[in-house]
Amino acid sequence: MxxxxxxxxxxxxxxxxxxxxxxxxxxxxxxxxxxxxxxxxxxxxxxxxxxxxxxxxxxxxxxxxxxxxxxxxxxxxSQRQPPIQRLLEVAAPKMRALTRVAWQACHIAMESDGDIVVVASVGSPGNWGLALRTGISIGLGNTGTGRVLAAFRTDAEVEELLDRHRLAEGEPPIDRTAFMEHVARVRERGFERMPSATLMGITNLAYPVLDQENRAVAVVNCPFLTRIDEVEVPDIDEVHELYQQFARELTDFYTGGQYAGPHG
CATH class of the missing domain: 1.10.10.10 (Winged helix-like DNA-binding domain superfamily/Winged helix DNA-binding domain)
Known part of the structure; x- marks a missing residue:
C-alpha cells in the first residue's frame, strides 16, 4: 500500500x-x-x-x-457547500445501501438550539421496520441519540444543553445526576446500546460522528428490531459493526481524515 x-x-x-x-x-x-x-x-x-x-x-x-x-x-x-449539508449528501446513499445489508432502519440526528432533531432517515427494506420521520424532535435524556450527543461534549456544554433543551413529546423530566452518569458511561464506551425508553422490543444503537475536537456533530442511530421469523438477517452484533463503521466513515469525511482521537 x-x-x-x-x-x-x-x-x-x-x-x-x-x-x-x-x-x-x-x-x-x-x-x-x-x-x-x-x-x-x-x-x-x-x-x-x-x-x-x-x-x-x-x-x-x-x-x-x-x-x-x-x-x-x-x-x-469552502462555504459554497456548508459542511453539514455535504455530510448529509454523502451520508444519504450510504444509508440506503447500509439498510439493505443490515435489514434495519437508520437515521441521523443533530442538536439544534437544545432540541434533538432527526435530519435524515431511511427505513428497513423488509416488510417490517421502524423509521423516524425527518424533522421531528426526539428526547435528550431518554434516547441513545441524545446521550451520545451529550457524551461527546464537555461537562459545561452538557449543562448548557440541559438548560436549553425542551422536552420532546413523551420525554420524562431529566434527572441531571442520572443523566450525567449515563453520559460518562457512553463517553467511555464510545457509543450507546440501550433498550428503547419509548417502545418495547427495540434496542437503540447510537454512534457519534465527530469533529477534530472529539465533539459530536451528529449521531447515527439504528432502532434495532429482532426478527423471529424465517428471514435470515444480520444479528445485533453484526449490525453494531456495520453502523459503527458507517459513523467512523462519516467522521473521516467530516474531518478530512484528520480525526485522531478515541472513537469507540
Missing part, C-alpha cells in the same frame, strides 16, 4: 498544500525565506509555488515586509 501511495503522489500539489497549511498557522504572514526554511525547501521551489497561489488568489503578497498570507478565497470556496 505504501508503494502504491508513493506512486500516485503529486509533489507540486503537496508543496502548494504545505504552504497553505503553514500560512494558516501564521496570521501575521511570512516572508519567502521564512516559508522556505520552515518547510525545508529551496527558495526557488517556494517562489514558484507562491507565485501560482498568488495568481490564483489563495495567497496575497503584502508590500510591507514582503509578507505572504492567506486570502479569504479558501474560506469562500
Amino acid at each position: 505504501a508503494g502504491k501511495e508513493e506512486k500516485y503522489r503529486a509533489p507540486a500539489l503537496e508543496k502548494g498544500l504545505d504552504i497553505v497549511e503553514l500560512l494558516s498557522l501564521n496570521m501575521d504572514g511570512m516572508t519567502q525565506v521564512e516559508i522556505a526554511k520552515a518547510l525545508e525547501r529551496s527558495q526557488g521551489e517556494i517562489y514558484r509555488m507562491l507565485s501560482t497561489l498568488v495568481r490564483r488568489g489563495y495567497v496575497v503578497r503584502r508590500s510591507e515586509g514582503d509578507l505572504y498570507s492567506l486570502s479569504l478565497k479558501m474560506f469562500a470556496v
Whole structure:
C-alpha cells in the first residue's frame, strides 16, 4: 500500500498544500525565506509555488515586509457547500445501501438550539421496520441519540444543553445526576446500546460522528428490531459493526481524515 501511495503522489500539489497549511498557522504572514526554511525547501521551489497561489488568489503578497498570507478565497470556496449539508449528501446513499445489508432502519440526528432533531432517515427494506420521520424532535435524556450527543461534549456544554433543551413529546423530566452518569458511561464506551425508553422490543444503537475536537456533530442511530421469523438477517452484533463503521466513515469525511482521537 505504501508503494502504491508513493506512486500516485503529486509533489507540486503537496508543496502548494504545505504552504497553505503553514500560512494558516501564521496570521501575521511570512516572508519567502521564512516559508522556505520552515518547510525545508529551496527558495526557488517556494517562489514558484507562491507565485501560482498568488495568481490564483489563495495567497496575497503584502508590500510591507514582503509578507505572504492567506486570502479569504479558501474560506469562500469552502462555504459554497456548508459542511453539514455535504455530510448529509454523502451520508444519504450510504444509508440506503447500509439498510439493505443490515435489514434495519437508520437515521441521523443533530442538536439544534437544545432540541434533538432527526435530519435524515431511511427505513428497513423488509416488510417490517421502524423509521423516524425527518424533522421531528426526539428526547435528550431518554434516547441513545441524545446521550451520545451529550457524551461527546464537555461537562459545561452538557449543562448548557440541559438548560436549553425542551422536552420532546413523551420525554420524562431529566434527572441531571442520572443523566450525567449515563453520559460518562457512553463517553467511555464510545457509543450507546440501550433498550428503547419509548417502545418495547427495540434496542437503540447510537454512534457519534465527530469533529477534530472529539465533539459530536451528529449521531447515527439504528432502532434495532429482532426478527423471529424465517428471514435470515444480520444479528445485533453484526449490525453494531456495520453502523459503527458507517459513523467512523462519516467522521473521516467530516474531518478530512484528520480525526485522531478515541472513537469507540
